[in-house]
Amino acid sequence: MNKHHSRLLQRTYLVLIFGFMYLPIAVLIAYSFNENKSRTVFSGFTLGWYKSLLHNEMILSALGLSVVLALVSSVLATVLGTLATIGIHSMSRKSQLIINNISYVPVVNPEIITGVSLMLLFVLCGRLGIGGDNGLFGWTTLLIAHITFNVPYVIFNVAPKLRQLDPSLYTAALDLGCTPRQAFFKVLLPQLSPAILSAFLICLTYSIDDFIISYFNCGTMQTLPIAIYSMTRKKVSPEINALSAIMFLVILGIILISNAADSHVYRKNQAAIRRDAAGQKEVEAA
Amino acid sequence: MEEPLIVSLKDIVVDFDGEKVLDGLSLDIHDKEFVTFLGPSGCGKTTTLRVIGGFITPRSGTVSFDGRDITALPPYKRQVNTVFQKYALFPHLNVFENVAFGLRLKRIPEEQIRSKVLEMLEIVGLKGFERRSIHQLSGGQQQRVAIARSLVNQPRVLLLDEPLGALDLKLRKEMQLELKRLQREMNITFVYVTHDQEEALTMSDTVVVMNKGNIQQIGSPQDIYNEPCNAFVANFIGDSNIVEGIMIKDFLVSFAGHEFTCVDRGFSRNEPVQVVVRPEDVVIVPPAIGMLNGLVREVIFKGVHFEMHVDVEGKEWLIHSTQASQPGELIGMNIGPDEIHIMARSEV
Amino acid sequence: MLRTKNSRWAAAPYLVWMAVFIVVPLLIVIWYALTNSDGAFTLENLTSIGRYTSVFGRSLLLAAEATVICLVLAFPVGYFLSRLRSNKQHIMLMLVMLPMWMNFLLRTYAWMTLLEKNGLINKFLGLFGIGPFNMINTSGAVVLGMVYNYLPYMILPLYTAMTKIDDSIIEAAQDLGSNPGQILGRVLIPLSKPGIATGITMVFVPSVSTFIISRMLGGGANLLIGDLIELQFLGNSYNLNLGSAMSLVLMVIVLLCMSFTSTFDEEEMEGVM
Numbered sequence: 001m002n003k004h005h006s007r008l009l010q011r012t013y014l015v016l017i018f019g020f021m022y023l024p025i026a027v028l029i030a031y032s033f034n035e036n037k038s039r040t041v042f043s044g045f046t047l048g049w050y051k052s053l054l055h056n057e058m059i060l061s062a063l064g065l066s067v068v069l070a071l072v073s074s075v076l077a078t079v080l081g082t083l084a085t086i087g088i089h090s091m092s093r094k095s096q097l098i099i100n101n102i103s104y105v106p107v108v109n110p111e112i113i114t115g116v117s118l119m120l121l122f123v124l125c126g127r128l129g130i131g132g133d134n135g136l137f138g139w140t141t142l143l144i145a146h147i148t149f150n151v152p153y154v155i156f157n158v159a160p161k162l163r164q165l166d167p168s169l170y171t172a173a174l175d176l177g178c179t180p181r182q183a184f185f186k187v188l189l190p191q192l193s194p195a196i197l198s199a200f201l202i203c204l205t206y207s208i209d210d211f212i213i214s215y216f217n218c219g220t221m222q223t224l225p226i227a228i229y230s231m232t233r234k235k236v237s238p239e240i241n242a243l244s245a246i247m248f249l250v251i252l253g254i255i256l257i258s259n260a261a262d263s264h265v266y267r268k269n270q271a272a273i274r275r276d277a278a279g280q281k282e283v284e285a286a
Numbered sequence: 287m288e289e290p291l292i293v294s295l296k297d298i299v300v301d302f303d304g305e306k307v308l309d310g311l312s313l314d315i316h317d318k319e320f321v322t323f324l325g326p327s328g329c330g331k332t333t334t335l336r337v338i339g340g341f342i343t344p345r346s347g348t349v350s351f352d353g354r355d356i357t358a359l360p361p362y363k364r365q366v367n368t369v370f371q372k373y374a375l376f377p378h379l380n381v382f383e384n385v386a387f388g389l390r391l392k393r394i395p396e397e398q399i400r401s402k403v404l405e406m407l408e409i410v411g412l413k414g415f416e417r418r419s420i421h422q423l424s425g426g427q428q429q430r431v432a433i434a435r436s437l438v439n440q441p442r443v444l445l446l447d448e449p450l451g452a453l454d455l456k457l458r459k460e461m462q463l464e465l466k467r468l469q470r471e472m473n474i475t476f477v478y479v480t481h482d483q484e485e486a487l488t489m490s491d492t493v494v495v496m497n498k499g500n501i502q503q504i505g506s507p508q509d510i511y512n513e514p515c516n517a518f519v520a521n522f523i524g525d526s527n528i529v530e531g532i533m534i535k536d537f538l539v540s541f542a543g544h545e546f547t548c549v550d551r552g553f554s555r556n557e558p559v560q561v562v563v564r565p566e567d568v569v570i571v572p573p574a575i576g577m578l579n580g581l582v583r584e585v586i587f588k589g590v591h592f593e594m595h596v597d598v599e600g601k602e603w604l605i606h607s608t609q610a611s612q613p614g615e616l617i618g619m620n621i622g623p624d625e626i627h628i629m630a631r632s633e634v
Numbered sequence: 635m636l637r638t639k640n641s642r643w644a645a646a647p648y649l650v651w652m653a654v655f656i657v658v659p660l661l662i663v664i665w666y667a668l669t670n671s672d673g674a675f676t677l678e679n680l681t682s683i684g685r686y687t688s689v690f691g692r693s694l695l696l697a698a699e700a701t702v703i704c705l706v707l708a709f710p711v712g713y714f715l716s717r718l719r720s721n722k723q724h725i726m727l728m729l730v731m732l733p734m735w736m737n738f739l740l741r742t743y744a745w746m747t748l749l750e751k752n753g754l755i756n757k758f759l760g761l762f763g764i765g766p767f768n769m770i771n772t773s774g775a776v777v778l779g780m781v782y783n784y785l786p787y788m789i790l791p792l793y794t795a796m797t798k799i800d801d802s803i804i805e806a807a808q809d810l811g812s813n814p815g816q817i818l819g820r821v822l823i824p825l826s827k828p829g830i831a832t833g834i835t836m837v838f839v840p841s842v843s844t845f846i847i848s849r850m851l852g853g854g855a856n857l858l859i860g861d862l863i864e865l866q867f868l869g870n871s872y873n874l875n876l877g878s879a880m881s882l883v884l885m886v887i888v889l890l891c892m893s894f895t896s897t898f899d900e901e902e903m904e905g906v907m
Contacts, residue, residue, distance in 0.1 A: 020782070110843030216867060228737060229739055229846070232739060244740045388811050436809075
């Protein structure tokens, strides 16, 4: 088989796979503009579903809850996780291993297990009278659940960075007159901040996206995924299509912007390198 | 006695993204020969090797092996094996299995595989290393495994793509001699790619000097060194002083303001030429009896000799001498007729 | 650095959190699984799971089917992507990950609309006079949903493993006489084992424990372990003890799967050591 054919074969295969991955999303978005409520007929273009989505009280309050929950739980998880990483780092190998293995549990366990085990804990608390007459279920349990499944991601993101850090940095800071506290805030934290930030962003996305664990621990509250779930139970709801389209665009936008920022930095670096090289040549010539 | 041809390239053109990497290259390689492609990076030497190996299909031209056209034959059907630049050993297999890889594909009986592999490991000096993982080997040992892995298949031609590039200087010298020995012992053709001219001169029967996708000169190491056909070759192979001159008549050339007798002829009268003088061929004499006089600018101790930069009428000459002069000293320089090599003027 | 006794205390809040919200809940699951509603010790919950053997069997089977299909589909994708130039690789990776960012409920919902009796696929086939087929509410639809949702989880680890395979390794195999099939069997598959192991876990675990995909695409007829558990905790057959017993069994299944794939990984490690 010659190279040209094999390349053609490769392309075709990739196109088919990506078609499989994107076609359903494309159909969903296309139907969001369908005037007809039924999914079988395309009767005309409308933005009506977007309009009614934006007036949908249930969706809007669910979105609000999801955003607040994501922000609060991510901040707390990031703080808790970063402190834990630093603490764990100074422990013996054996304790590190034990703690890491336990932290892995929420990551590798099926989400449904994490969900029901937390639910059982809260049920038990309710039976013991903690949380008043209505039990704990609601905002508190959601927050606890989200922090619990997010902290391990913070630890596993920040720990490698901490290990890579030059150990003499901290010593150097002390040598130059920092107190341990100053050394932490002025030297260590700035070094770790990119990893901490990316851990925070990961927490945000997991939190906004989570359905299964929230489902078992939400009581009567509705996060966005739970609201979506209840919409899918109603047979026909084109507002969901509009919502999908909006979410897809938001995600695409975020990715494109972060990508553009990356390549902007890259190009700037390249330009700087070229400038330096040119300068070097001039020096050599002179 | 001239051995028959084994590999023959004819009018090979290769381009990557419209840029010509090989521009109509033709080359014959004889059986049992040690051929080296020598040139700066980007000259097309590795590409030529990969064309022979079958990893690149040329846009046009033909590759023949033993008189048969193999241009369209995939690598796995060619009687050629390659030692890759970074060895490309299989990380999931141990030393024995790496060497046995090609034999297993041919479904050779297990006892035969065993004896062949062990014999080959002994030849490359890795007896007793069979069970080692390749990660436990040094660079030089990995190199030997890569060579054994190729040679055990008894290829007619072994292609080596800068195989010593990752080794340190001392090990490289050792391996150069070892490769030469292997080639003689196995009695097969080696095609070797390097940018190191010393390596090329040490090991080869034939050196192919390449630049910008074209062959500049083909010849024995002595020919290439003593009779470079153009300034590029003269410059690339060893250090040389290349100066502009005029061929006054046969056996008489003028350069640097002096007339020299030489051994070259066949140029027209007063033809502008380029003159090559190797740094070690300049003899230092007292200024009064020197054919040329020069002012020593810089003297660098190089171990075996001193390297001197000498100003002769505004042009810097390079001289290798076992005796040191002092910077600022005026010296005389003599050049014997045999040491002057005349080339037609070229651009490089 | 910072390896002082004092800094250990920084981990204290998390250790408490971990104990209360990770360890204790799991212990409660075990305790509930081994007691009845009065709190007395019993094995009845575990033994009564025997009645649901068909559901457990179906879950394992469908999840295994989805995992195998994902592996077969993703292997070439991972390979092709790993051979592209790095700037193209970057774009293609984005394309692989983009659907993962959509909430999986929406992705699954999309297939609901496609597979329906009067959905797009049937209408399309109808143009050629084929069908309509009964696609939704079948076990096939459930497998399709799993494959669709978890395919990126297979592609990414395979791709990561394969980027570590240098072109020259593949060329060396060709050079030594491997035809394309032999390259696959003797070089590509052995060298991407860690990726295969990770991919299998990342697809199998969520597939075997899902309850949404089966509910949305499988109708009522294709109950999976996840559905059973959900029914015990939030559904009509409210029985926390039985649900806990089922969760325990599911955890064991997942642990077995992971120890299987990690031996896969360890073999690889031995080769490296």
